[in-house]
Amino acid sequence: MVAEAIQLDEDLARWRDATAVLIAHAPADLDGPGAARVHRQVRTACDQVLAFAARLLAQVEADGRWSAGGARTFAEWAAGQRGSSVGAARAEAALGRALDGPLPEATSAVQAGRMTLEHAAVLARFAPTSEARRAALASELPDRNEAALVAKAQRMGVDEYRRVVKRWAAAVDSDAHELEHQAACAAERLVFARRDNGVTFEGFLTVEHGDVLMTALRSVTGVPAKDDTRSTDERRAAALTDLARLVLDKGMSSGGAQVRPHVSVHVSWEAYQKLAGSGTGEASHGGRGPLVGPAELDDGEPIAPSVFARIACDSEVTRIVFGPDSRPLDVGRAQRTFTGPQRRAVIGRDRTCRYPGCGAAPMLGEVHHVRWWGRDNAPTSVGNGILLCWYHHDLVHQRNLAIRWEPGGWTFRRMDGSVVRSLGAPPGGPPDLGQVSGSPVLARRAAPGAPPPEDDCGPGWADGSQQGLPDQGELVLAG
Numbered sequence: 001m002v003a004e005a006i007q008l009d010e011d012l013a014r015w016r017d018a019t020a021v022l023i024a025h026a027p028a029d030l031d032g033p034g035a036a037r038v039h040r041q042v043r044t045a046c047d048q049v050l051a052f053a054a055r056l057l058a059q060v061e062a063d064g065r066w067s068a069g070g071a072r073t074f075a076e077w078a079a080g081q082r083g084s085s086v087g088a089a090r091a092e093a094a095l096g097r098a099l100d101g102p103l104p105e106a107t108s109a110v111q112a113g114r115m116t117l118e119h120a121a122v123l124a125r126f127a128p129t130s131e132a133r134r135a136a137l138a139s140e141l142p143d144r145n146e147a148a149l150v151a152k153a154q155r156m157g158v159d160e161y162r163r164v165v166k167r168w169a170a171a172v173d174s175d176a177h178e179l180e181h182q183a184a185c186a187a188e189r190l191v192f193a194r195r196d197n198g199v200t201f202e203g204f205l206t207v208e209h210g211d212v213l214m215t216a217l218r219s220v221t222g223v224p225a226k227d228d229t230r231s232t233d234e235r236r237a238a239a240l241t242d243l244a245r246l247v248l249d250k251g252m253s254s255g256g257a258q259v260r261p262h263v264s265v266h267v268s269w270e271a272y273q274k275l276a277g278s279g280t281g282e283a284s285h286g287g288r289g290p291l292v293g294p295a296e297l298d299d300g301e302p303i304a305p306s307v308f309a310r311i312a313c314d315s316e317v318t319r320i321v322f323g324p325d326s327r328p329l330d331v332g333r334a335q336r337t338f339t340g341p342q343r344r345a346v347i348g349r350d351r352t353c354r355y356p357g358c359g360a361a362p363m364l365g366e367v368h369h370v371r372w373w374g375r376d377n378a379p380t381s382v383g384n385g386i387l388l389c390w391y392h393h394d395l396v397h398q399r400n401l402a403i404r405w406e407p408g409g410w411t412f413r414r415m416d417g418s419v420v421r422s423l424g425a426p427p428g429g430p431p432d433l434g435q436v437s438g439s440p441v442l443a444r445r446a447a448p449g450a451p452p453p454e455d456d457c458g459p460g461w462a463d464g465s466q467q468g469l470p471d472q473g474e475l476v477l478a479g
Helices: 002-023 032-063 065-069 074-082 086-099 104-111 117-126 131-138 146-153 158-172 174-187 207-221 232-249 269-277 305-313 340-350 390-399
Strands: 189-195 198-204 264-268 316-322 328-336 365-369 385-389 402-406 409-413 419-422 474-478
Touching: 032 065, 032 074, 032 086, 032 104, 032 117, 065 074, 074 086, 086 104, 086 117, 104 117, 104 146, 117 146, 117 158, 131 146, 131 158, 131 174, 146 158, 158 174, 207 232, 232 390, 264 269, 264 305, 269 305, 305 365, 305 390, 340 365, 340 385, 365 390, 385 390
Parallel strands: none
Antiparallel strands: 189 198, 264 474, 316 328, 316 474, 365 385, 402 409, 409 419
16 A cells, blocks of 8 residues: 555646646637636546546545544545635535446446546436435436446536436435425425615525526516616516516415505605605705705614605505604504596506516506696596506606606607707507596597596595505605
8 A cells, every 4th residue: 555655646746747837828829619628628627637636535435534624524524625616615525426326337437537537426316315326326227327427428418418417316216206306395485684775685496496486587688678778687677576566566475455565764854845845856865954854664673765756656655643752643544646547547657667668567557646646736547648568667666767648759868968869649649538448538539649537536545545654753654
């Protein structure tokens, strides 16, 4: 054994010298085809060496003397020795155990350069995971043994090979596959954590639940507008929120009842007045005047002015008056800014999100006040409402876009007066607003090029009265 160790040390020294000679070459001296040829050979050699390293790590684990150092697990010990992550050390040790155990064909294939180490890692991850699967690997049956799986690795990429091996594992041991599924179900989780400017979350779903979620996200994401510069990940994140809004807006979680409010925002009357009087649609807290607190969620988390403006634009408002000891003295009635008939009328007229180039379905948005209803006595009416999807409703408030009805349709303007793009009327000309979704909402048809009608298709207050807001206390917006 001493002689073997000496020989191995000499081989390692030669290998290090050869590596130093190799990496001294400048890749820039090679053309594309030449670099690709060298790359293939280097990657094959690296796979061979790394497979040998994994087998060495498995030998260290089997020896057991590593535990004398006080590490709780071998993966933690190995990670500490090489400065890697615990997960990477655990995966390398598992690969080494498989290559020196139930996967001799894969070991030979990697050593001969006929199989990549990544293919071998896939095989080690899913194949020798039960007695029935190990028996199938060692069998002489050409449709299921290890030799057949190794041969397939040479004909396909790693992603496709992973699917093939997983199907093989499910086929040769369905009982183990069912147990793995049950374990995955038990491991499902979704954890939320509040951060400075948002919420992070991480979790795990079974394959089918993940597929359901991804399919739903794709259906909600749709095709981006022409000027939508968000990345795929950003649009997917917005789609996840849209899914939640869709469930809540349609009352899908409460027996079909149409109960839209689902987020409560607490704001002082002073802050609400600032928002109502702001020419930009935002509540500014700067200057030398009295400091006005921001709008807050139920747990006290402050929200951005543009978010406050967007929620206030289409929400229920409840007045709560507090006494000196912070005890509620009076709770007013809820004011819904757009009634059900009004919403149906706006949807019947606009059909889709009217932001230039969007066209999102009505179920993915809400009605925006073209003129702020708390300023200049702007009415809560069909003529003062426009259908916007959730994303573009936020965008309008964030960028303080001005919206006007001009001959032919809605026009969106930036703060410098430039036009985002003028949209024409909905397809087919001005829609007949006499009937929307089977409910009579307006009695007359809009004339071509005429502004949206100002009909107020419902009471401003939930109980039918038209009372104004109080001059003190706190408001709770549910949107």
